[in-house]
Amino acid sequence: MHDSIKSLLKRERRLQLTLVIVPIVFIIGNLFFVQSYIRSVDNIVKANDVSERIGTRTIDELWLLVHQQITISDFKADNNIIKVREQLEKLKQKSKTSHEVMTLNIALRLTTMLEKQSNEIIENLKAEAPVATNFELMNSIKNTVEITDDTIENFIGIEIGLSKSRSDNSKRLVVVFLIFESGLLLFNSYAIKKNNRLMVNEIENPINDLKKMSDALAQNHLEYRIQNYPQNELGKLSESMNTMAEQLNVLMAENALKQYNLAQSELRTLQSQITPHFIYNSLDAIISLASLGELDLVQKMTYALSDFFRISLSKGRDFILVEKEIQHITDYLTILKIRYGETLDYKIEIDSTLYHYQMLKIILQPIVENAIYHGTKLVRRTGMIEISGELITNNMHFYVKDNGKGIEKEHLAKLNHDLANGLSSEFNEGYGLFNVNKRLLLYYDNKAKITLDSTYEVGTIVHIVIPTNCIEDERH
Known part of the structure; x- marks a missing residue:
């Protein structure tokens, strides 16, 4: 009897020790994936902002320049292309994988092309070139903007893939954690089952009945x-x-x-x-x-x-x-x-x-x-x-x-x-x-x-x- 109690207490101490150690190990291991995931989400948010800025805002701004509704000096001092470049540079500094960096380098080169094209507009305006010249140049700029936007969308897709991968890794750690902890949480099984039965009887089954009825009514029954x-x-x-x-x-x-x-x-x-x-x-x-x-x-x-x-x-x-x-x-x-x-x-x-x-x-x-x-x-x-x-x-x-x-x-x-x-x-x-x-x-x-x-x-x-x-x- 004594040995049995001793064995039970020993197992209980082991379970308590596991209950303390496993969460600590889980939290430490999961911090890496959480931080990476947060970085990816932050990159997605910022890339979305860049995508919005590079689209209609840039085109509208350049059209204002072409129609001389804003001055050349104001445009040079502060324009969307400059802001997009700054944001892309920041994203590049935070990027860790070669795929991310390569995609952002492409976007930066396209931004450089946009800067050159905008400078051509400015030179045409200074030279008082025909308006049609800048109109033709705007068509080329639209194509460049579309390619740039597609590149940023590709970057967002990469970040989504990375965030999913990191999230999956974090989920696997959670599964391991749950496996280790489940032995110590068996005493909750009765309450959980009882609660599940209550949820099924009081919520899930009635909602399923309502959905079946809506199906029947939709079919004119x-x-x-x-x-x-x-x-x-x-x-x-x-x-x-x-x-x-x-x-x-x-x-x-x-x-x-x-x-x-x-x-x-x-x-x-x-x-x-x-x-x-x-x-x-x-x-x-x-x-x-x-x-x-x-x-x-x-x-x-x-x-x-x-x-x-x-x-x-x-x-x-x-x-x-x-x-x-x-x-x-x-x-x-x-x-x-x-x-x-x-x-x-x-x-x-x-x-x-x-x-x-x-x-x-x-x-x-x-x-x-x-x-x-x-x-x-x-x-x-x-x-x-x-x-x-x-x-x-x-x-x-x-x-x-x-x-x-x-x-x-x-x-x-x-x-x-x-x-x-x-x-x-x-x-x-x-x-x-x-x-x-x-x-x-x-x-x-x-x-x-x-x-x-x-x-x-x-x-x-x-x-x-x-x-x-x-x-x-x-x-x-």
């Missing part, structure tokens, strides 16, 4: 129902999904009795609220947040998604309060804000006097969706969606403004022309926008309208006018 769901936020979402499916059956039957255009518009609008793409992304985001322990965000996103579906249905009513419509778009933007983080921001400023008026539901959400997916997602800056509303005489005026890609003048004129044609217009693009326009015209006749105002590369404003005194009681 509207009879599909979730039978068992937990008593938590996902349970509320499951209940809302079942309710939505029930209401969809009712709505589809009612729509079949309406005129063709109204039936098509209403059905597509309701189906667009349960597109698998939106549901998949939202549910995947919930899973990711749950695995990271972000339970507050899980709850917030789940409630927003549940409320989004509830307002979309509105017990089969076509008209809802403006306050509910604003809540509907707030839920939608809340979900996207959690998913996209700092790349998306929004502001909603609706005059409170509008809140108690009735309006046709699901008007703003497709417009905001267009603004995001065809506007702000196409630019590098932080996407900003601004929604405002005011009451002017007997009309409600809503504005959806974005700082996205914008629309070119000719295309903008065509879109406004098609919107003005109303129900007679046929369209192959801008589906959400034209669908909303047709629904407004079907319910409000020509008293409602949508117009666009846009500046290319700056942003777009969608102006929606809805009357307050043109709602038939039977449609409430």
